[in-house]
Amino acid sequence: MNLDIISERNEKQSIHYFCILSNDHRYDLTIAYSGHFFGKAMVTSLQSGRMVLLCSEDIYNDYYWAPKLDIQQEDIPEFQDFFWQVLRSGLYLEQY
Template identity: 40%
Template sequence: MAEGFLLYDETEQTSTRYLGYAGEHGRYDVAIINTGHFFGKRLVISIQNGRSAILNDEDAANIPYLMQAFDIRSEDEAAEFSELLLANL
């Protein structure tokens, strides 16, 4: 390796939930990964665009953050996505 520092290298069993939902403002296909690595938060990956974020309920309720993290352009769509996440994290 170059002159870097390996910060961590861990392997663990995780639980992954795949969730598809068609709402009023959009369709959402996500993978929600439960892991002990992120201090109780979950790794959420949008299957449509590949964007991801590490979220807890507080993060999932933050509409501007969801818009930025998942490249959502409409507040209505982000609010709908937030409701989906809050019901399923």
């Protein structure tokens, strides 16, 4: 094997699946809560296959996450509210 594994970690993650409809768009997201990414949740768009790491401080930096998750401009305010509720809901405890 020509690969060197420099880190390996096994953990049980809390993963939540969301199918969200706006007035004109559908979004399928997974949010995985892990202690591995310094308090950030892994948010993945099932449509685009792209992932971002988000915490509550990132919610209003939509220029960072909206393009990666293919969130349409008109839906960003609603997603900011959604992420605020989901990331602060107590489902995830920051460890770092």
